[in-house]
Amino acid sequence: GENVEQHPSTLSVQEGDSAVIKCTYSDSASNYFPWYKQELGKRPQLIIDIRSNVGEKKDQRIAVTLNKTAKHFSLHITETQPEDSAVYFCAASKQNGNQFYFGTGTSLTVIP
């Protein structure tokens, strides 16, 4: 089966700095890679996603890059703000239904 590894497990940055979270996957058949944000006590919510036919996608301060050859993808958050503090999960899935393999999460703290 698919194995998704996520690093780092915790990340602290100063407000205004950038944050980068990295994930690797093992199954070359995976073709969809979403990122979810989970604030304390709340449900995970999709913040950005990328498909295997695209190398990079950006949405305001958030961007995701994908390297299919190396089987890794990364989340980049620029100009971080305190409200970016949360746990971020990467995930990978194949086109065989809605079975997603999640990373173990990165707890991001933005220090004002």
Added chain:
Amino acid sequence: KAGVTQTPRYLIKTRGQQVTLSCSPISGHRSVSWYQQTPGQGLQFLFEYFSETQRNKGNFPGRFSGRQFSNSRSEMNVSTLELGDSALYLCASSWGQSNTGELFFGEGSRLTVL
């Protein structure tokens, strides 16, 4: 449009008991999947249902089972509870037949096994 609704939100059980959790997806969504969330383990896939059929199953023992009804509502059942089953169980719904888009999560059912 109402979001994904899970009941109960909190429950406490003792070892050996069984539990049933319920999930009502967003109207029009036919895919319902279940995840177990524990500290340090992230979200682990349990199973996914589409049009009342289980399409995918994760690596959990047979004590974990589920079903989906014709109105897309889903239930999951855990029998012979163990201490290690304590977790937040998240249900997610999606409209598509394959991984075509966003998973919409419920707030979860937090199970504590004593």
